[in-house]
Amino acid sequence: MSLQITPSAPFDFSQMLRRPLSRPSKVTIIHPELPSYTRAMWVSGHPIPITVSAIGTVEYPVLDVTYPDDLSREEQAHVERSIRHMFSTDVRLEQFYSHMADIREWSGLTDRLYGLRPIQDADLFESMVKVIIGQQLNVQFAATLVERLVDLGGQVIEWHGTGLPVFPSAQQVANWSYEDLRTLSFSQRKAEYVIDFARAMVSGKVDLESLWHMSDDEVYDLLLPLRGIGRWTVECFLLFGMGRADIMPAADIGVQNAIQKLYGMVERPKEQEIRQLAEPWAPWRSYATYYLWQSLIPFEPNSSAMTRNLQHPSE
DNA sequence: GGCCAGGCTAGCA
């Protein structure tokens, strides 16, 4: 079965898939050239395969979402809500562009990344675990640790004759020992942070689903007391997991490097300096952050740019 | 071999 979603334009799905903020994770199958995106999603407590393909153009985008035949009407509605959230389909990107249009340093970047939206994590537990793993480590090694974690979980569902790995559940992770993760090259602390967080979920101490009804500040208040979760971690969780629009992880090394480069600064700007600089970017600071992170990735001129040119011959 | 990486905690002043 399938359903169609019409995102607001511009929406460059091909570029979004080609420029994931983290390395393509083991739990997704991505074909930027089609473009299509497949992963397992939790529906009514079961992992099911979902594929999202783009038909249409950047200015007239349509997403085609396919899923197993046996979903109830309510489950289908759940899938649609999740996909709209994950791919930020209802965000008015042009408002972000017009908001940033007066800032000279930004003009090149918003042009270059035109139509790019963030891809949110499909699941809040998965999101938090990935953010914790990403603390301090270089992105590549963090992705390796995530892959090993998925392998340790070992759950795979069948999809068109191939295996689709599933990110381990909180219940599964809660049952592991710190030593289990140590053998995957987790540090002792990182092992504790990840497993303790899973146990807090399983015990009911933390109810991630309740966060959807909370303000950003309430989410900070709830998560910061947990050991291993600091401000940066909550900020990234709000960005990647919850899709909040106005988050500025000013202490982030990547953000600092990107701003230094974009603004031609001699020294890497400090956290407070960035918070001040970014004040006028509200209420779009999350999008500014995404675009800053993306600015650090080398541009691939023969990929999405060509697609765009074909679709915008006037440019 | 040394520095760095999409930080956090605990200890100290």
Place this chain on the structure above:
DNA sequence: TGCTAGCATGGC
């Protein structure tokens, strides 16, 4: 409140 050492590992 604000600062710092220590953590642990792989990438370059």
